[in-house]
Amino acid sequence: MRAQLRRLPPLLAATMLLATGCAALDPQDDGPNTLVIHTQISGTAPGAEVFNAVVADFRRQHPEMHVKVVSNADDLPQVYETSRLAGKEADVVIVNLFDKTLEWTGVGATVPVGKYADAWGLRDRIEPEAVKQWTDGKGRLRGLPYIGTNWPVAYNMAVLRKAGVAEPPATTGELLDAAKKVKDKGGIAVTIGGSDWTGQKLLLQILQSYLPPEEGPKLFTEGDYCGSPAAMKGLKLFTELRDAGVFAENAQGLTSDTMTTQYNTGQAAAMSAMSSALGKVPEKTVKDTVVSGWPVPKDGVHDHPTMIRSFTAAGLWLSPNGAKKLPLVKKFVQYMYSEKVVDRFITEAGRDMAVRSGTVPKDFPLIAAARKAAEDKAVDKVMLPDVHIPGAATQPLINATAQAFAPGRTPQQICRAMSAAYERTN
Incomplete structure (x- = not known):
């Protein structure tokens, strides 16, 4: 023994x-x-x-x-x-x-x-x-x-059209515009389980907006987020989206179950969800749903909306x-x-x-x-960092990204909390 x-x-x-x-x-x-x-x-x-x-x-x-x-x-x-x-x-x-x-x-x-x-x-x-x-x-x-x-983004076109948005947003600018219109109509732009793994995955996907793919494995393995200019640009983008009200109110306290409920019942215009969750969307909402990727900044490293595969x-x-x-x-x-x-x-x-x-x-x-979106050129694929994040850092990193959804947290505070999640792995 x-x-x-x-x-x-x-x-x-x-x-x-x-x-x-x-x-x-x-x-x-x-x-x-x-x-x-x-x-x-x-x-x-x-x-x-x-x-x-x-x-x-x-x-x-x-x-x-x-x-x-x-x-x-x-x-x-x-x-x-x-x-x-x-x-x-x-x-x-x-x-x-x-x-x-x-x-x-x-x-x-x-x-x-x-x-x-x-x-x-x-x-x-x-x-x-x-x-x-x-x-x-x-x-x-x-x-x-x-x-x-x-792991695409599901868009409820009934909610978007009600707000005057005709197509799923493809760029960050379009996302900000769509989010404002949806909120003005009393809806939720993007629902997300900020307190759990769904929030972590979306934040790390947004972080990859500026991160060259070849730099990802080292960053997610070692956790030096503050030392990566590309990661910091991604975190700055995340805070801009958060502060503009793109995410559901009090997202830092929401779970994956809350997220799917808000989307499936037509309260939210979009959710970032793995495909197994898409299989549970009710038929009424399925008819209104278009599957695409996460909108990207025009000065980022991707030409098309991104999707995790x-x-x-x-x-x-x-x-x-x-x-x-x-x-x-x-x-x-x-x-x-x-x-x-x-x-x-x-x-x-x-x-x-x-x-x-x-x-x-x-x-x-x-x-x-x-699956069709993942296999064609309509979206750019980004990595799921899970295979690079050390096991001991997994839950601490989820805790750190949950804090990131709270209003007022700066990119510097977020990167320090994320890097601290790796302390027990060194």
Whole structure:
């Protein structure tokens, strides 16, 4: 146990030890014909019903195997890490690449899967950019990319037209003009969950208005926001938008749930939302919605409105226990990457996949529109900084960006708070 703890970051290991006393939260059946899957695709998560159905089909196709599923939502990383310390972790883990999971491969909590992607004929099935995002600084493929997301801006044209705005704004100037007109009519220009991850993502997207793409990885890894002239120009732009009333009132206290409610009920003209949220927009609002990107300044580094495209929403990770059951793991993984299963996630759950597919989610028109926008030249793609932000800085950075939505916070104050979020990573 002590040897295992030394392989983990000290603070992380201590937290897990205090929480569990090294006890396994999931008593695993260690039989050689048992495959244990630990998944974040559960409960009300988009695709949960499809996942349950395809696992049931897999069980019917492989009666010689016992397949056990363990489900957790946002606390999956903590539960998995605890079970790993006890040597009782699941064989395959389905979870996003974010925060704690960024460190798993480096500390031996999971096994690199690059050679299996090749041996099992999966590499050509995966989007090349997805492979890039899942590969760490030492060239290790952390997990097999599976689900991604497009992150556009949804515009409610009924709200905009009521305010006298005929088209979604494409430039910062047009956004400021549209926001004033919408507010004058008593509406909300842009709703955003300023207190949580949705606010963080939008602020970092705006920051990239002036940030050359090649500078992004270093900035988001090291966190020297005050030392980057491009980042400071982006933060200045953010404060100008905030002070002009572009964002919903008291945005620093709003959540992603508040954001989607305000948009879905026609109170707001726009929201920046990942594609899974677009799948939950009610039909009445869908008819009024146009999908585009975030407006850009004319002196910025982008020619078109920007949109985040990421392939990190979920992947299939291999644990040390799973590495001892490769024949079972191979059957399940190849099944999950089959065209039939991938297409079910697209058509029945509206998920954007990190797997190559020409299937269109016809029952999810906004998700289809976001995908089309991401694949043409109507928008410029910007990075999702999550794969570069150290795990220990993730929540402190969200706290810092929440403060940024509060009136009166200057670019200098914001950059100092954002940089301070990285203190425990040094």
